[in-house]
Amino acid sequence: MSQKKKLICHAAELVTCAGKAPKRGKDMSDIGRIKDGAVLIDGDKIAAVGTTGQLKQQCGSTACEIIDAAGKTVLPGFVDSHTHFVFGGYRAEEFSWRLRGDSYMSIMERGGGINATVSKTREATLEELVKSGRNRLDRMLEFGVTTVEGKSGYGLDKETELKQLRAMKELNRTHAVDVVSTFLGPHSVLPEYKDRERDFIDFLLHEVMPVVKEE
Incomplete structure (x- = not known):
């Protein structure tokens, strides 16, 4: 039995972002706005857009399920192409330090920066990373984000990098937001590999990436 089509109609504004090419400069103010807009959905595809x-x-x-969007704006989902949303710990206090002019390196020297997050992410369980990641995705979805790219890079060792990627894989499977994962093993150099950067890259290439590829 075929699935009934859905018609989102009577939107105060429908934003299409339509155009034949990417827009620049003043052209970006043209967002393809349609008054009293409508979207026809067939299965999981957008079949048409236009006026109601x-x-x-x-x-x-044809019988369509009608979804009345009167008084609302309908727009495409946002794609966030650069995020680090799966991690342990909390570094909000560093924001005020940066505002007062502290350099990133000075923050790292007193235990902040990426090394602080690496330590907390290593301590976190897979379940904890999934839970905190889901909370962040929930918030992003509230703002209209429907697809995110998510990076690892807060483990810098084999076990934690894989743990981050597995958390994102689980969230992509279970959350409404689509998650595209990126392995960022060389986000920084492990303290254990200080002054041995070549050895660190070899470690990532030969011990970590084969497992990432397999999973």
């Missing part, structure tokens, strides 16, 4: 009148005609005698 146009798409109701297109539906014709």
Whole structure:
């Protein structure tokens, strides 16, 4: 039995971002706005966009599930192409330090920066990373983000890098937001490999990346 089509209609504004090419400069102010907009959904695909009148005609005698969006704005989901949303710990206090002019290196020297997050992420369990990651995705979804790219890079060792990637894999499977994972093993150099950067890269290439590829 075919799935009933859905018609989102009577949107105060429908933002399409339509155009033949990427927009620059003043052209970016043209967001493809349609008043009294409508979106026709067939299965998991957007079949058509236009005014409510146009798409109701297109539906014709076909029974559609009507979703009334009167008084609302309908727009495409946002894609966040650079995030680090799976990690342990909390470094909000560093924001005020940066505002007062402290350098990133000075913050690292007193135990902050990436090394602080690496330590807390190593301590966190897979379940804890999934839980905190889900909370962040929930918040992002509230702001209209439907796809995120997420990086590892807060483990710098084999076990924790894989733990971060496994957490993102689980969230991609179970959360409404689509998650595209990126292995960022060389985010920084492990303290254990200080002054041995070449050995660290060899470790990532030969011991970590084969497992990442397999999983």
